[in-house]
Amino acid sequence: MQSVLDLLQQRADDDPAFFYRLKFGEHNNIVSYFWRDSMMLEDFKAYGDVMIFDTTYRTNKYGLICAPFVGINCHWKTTMFACAFITNEKEESFEWLLETFKRAMCQQEPKTIFTDQDKAMGNAIEKVFPNTRHRLCLWHIEKNFVSHFGSLKTNEDFKNMFKNCLMGCQNESGFEELWAKMMELYGHEKKEWFEQVYDQRHKWCTALNRDMFSAGILSSQRSEVTNKAISFNAKATTNLFEFYHIFEQTVKRWRSNETSDNFRNRTERPKAVKSKSKLLKHAADVYTLALYNDFETEYEWAMASFLRAFATKTHS
Template identity: 60%
Template sequence: MYAADNVIIEDNINEERDEDAAIKDFKAYGDVLIFDTTYRTNKYGLICAPFVGINNHWRTTMFGCAFITDEKADTFVWLLSIFKKSLCGIEPKSIFTNQDLAMSMGESSVYPNSRHRLCLWHLQKNFVSHFGTLKTNPEFKNILLAQDVSKTWIRKKKEWFDRLYGLRDKWCTTLSKDIFSAGILSSQRVEVTNRAISFKPNRTTKLLEFFHIFEATVKRWRSTEKSDNFRYTTEKPRTTTKILKHAAEVYTLNLYKDFKLEFDTSLGAYAREKTTSMQYVKFFDVSLDEDNKHTYQVIYYTLNHEFMCSCMCFTETGLLSFHILKIMQMYSIHAIPERYILKRWTKLAKSMIWDENESV
């Protein structure tokens, strides 16, 4: 147990020491960190601050957990510094948090090279809490009927919406594609934080009771990971398509499903080559409609099978988009180029850690 005036961090000792398991997990999956302090989960009013990540099966994994008594910038700096030190100084590429200025200041101080993101799940909850009260307001209804909503925003919620707009680079999916985030900002992953903090304690829970709930949660998550690992050794997706066979060999089952969805989408896509004088570079417009209304631009470097797409899906999620897969089909590329296989999504995501242990 680590203790300070304003922070208590619990260590859990299991069959494998939790700190050892957490370090292994962080080495493999620490490129994305979810840090949340919105839960008061005990009778003492302490703030629960779990550190959570996403493993290679796209399931939540626990890196650590803390209790703090306040949400001041100094507290977050201290806590994140301890967390960073305990996890070998590794810096995530993206850190997802709730909307908190002090937390943001702490992150930028301790993790200057990480991108601070805001969880859409929290933003949606906050939006409902801010906008929802207006729906029962007779004055708002009258203004809405009069098609003069701007007055309501100015008088009621303009400050909150202006602040949210000022932070748009941290939550807007269009502005957040230039760095890896495991796809957390995409709509289908919007409740990842809510699912992650599923301890189910309440305000009357004592710390010792919380510890047992926390311990059971971590055990359940790790048991699920073991089951997922066993599944991919026994369950083989049935396919005769060469590139899907390759994807099934390298990716875990859940990630294979995501890849297959992109591949299936590519089958119905349209690709139009654009004229160019460059010999080994091809340019394409790819869309799902024949009228070319919503297109993305794909560049294909034929000599080394390198692709670039304006959707930036690979940069953001680590999986190829259907736009690129469409061009790969056109050129009979039946295997995923090695540069586009992100190890953290593969069956051997922890192989580097295994190798390190064997060399000791």
């Protein structure tokens, strides 16, 4: 740990914009530490509207909880805003961590933050980021909820209906109708549990969050990418000094990829430049290559749907 602290201090000496903070326990021992470099600050200013905060990663010799703050850049690639190690997941630890993050980002708050269902974390977010929309990770919900399904685990009709409640409804009335139908058919088996889930619907139901920008994220899968990327070389025996270098190499690789994407964006043009569609041509001018490809796919689906509806109406 002292070696890591020496590294952080050296980074601060070399870069005046480098930011790190330590939290000490009752016996003057370090219980948490947080850091971000100057590039992470710039990335957060550019892409910090949506953030994923995940504390499920623990691969290190001391069992400390790694807490990366992750976002998405304009090429739809993962970017790192900050990172921390904490010794527990108590509400006071999360409050300190989020307050420190806020201070490190010049008091700027994300518009949307995705997390798992940790209650202490949710309470801390409500206190520190009162203006931020807190969303629950659907990946974690699907993974954790299945343990509560009981005999419904093998019922494909129920699982499909539940998944549609999560992300398949177009509006609030559609969700309420589907949920009521599901409760009528299956609610008697897990009534109390279903009531608890329903009370948190504004945090997980996509139909109830269409008014808030979320960059199309439905889960903390980006944090899963982070974990896999870091754990590629990290093991349960990895010490903090080794882990820090693995983390730094991961961030360095992500930034190298972003540099390559920026170069491609300057030197390549999508096929829309030859298209007759003014909308696609405009999209090619304002979007990066990766985002343009996503937009073009949705555009083609929308046009196909429109033509199909027009043909049906004509024939009728």
